[in-house]
Amino acid sequence: QVQLVESGVGLVWPGGSLRLSCTTSGFHFGFITMAWYRQVSGTQRELIADVDVAGGANYADYMKGRVTISRDNRKNMAWVQMDNLKAEDTAVYYCHRPLFADDPWGQGTQVTVDDPWGQGTQVTVSS
Secondary structure (H helix, E strand, C coil): CCEEEEEECCCCCCCEEEEEEEEECEEEEEEHCCEEECCCCCCCCEEEHHHHHHCCCEEEHHHCCEEEEEEEEECCCEEEECCCCCCCEEEEEEEEEECCCCCCCCCCCCEEECCCCCCCCCCCCCC
């Protein structure tokens, strides 16, 4: 049974970086192209990048220069490193086998790009 489990940090500051992991099982990972996708709330899932069995990568234009996809065929794992994150990168991120469209999608991992500090509230003390 094919299993793809995404994991990684959930909240990132604007301009920050993160690395998501994809742990796989149930198939011959070393023979399969892997990809990362994301789904922004209210929109369709979109491809971020894919990596072939030799490590050759392709990137979506909107992410070029900010993303690096990688894999380790011995560990049956793939990763996506994203830098200079923006609020519009807030989405659920998935890994998948792009040539197996009928594969079930995993849970994905939510990434939120936001300032974790709130607006604060002004307190004035006067006599």
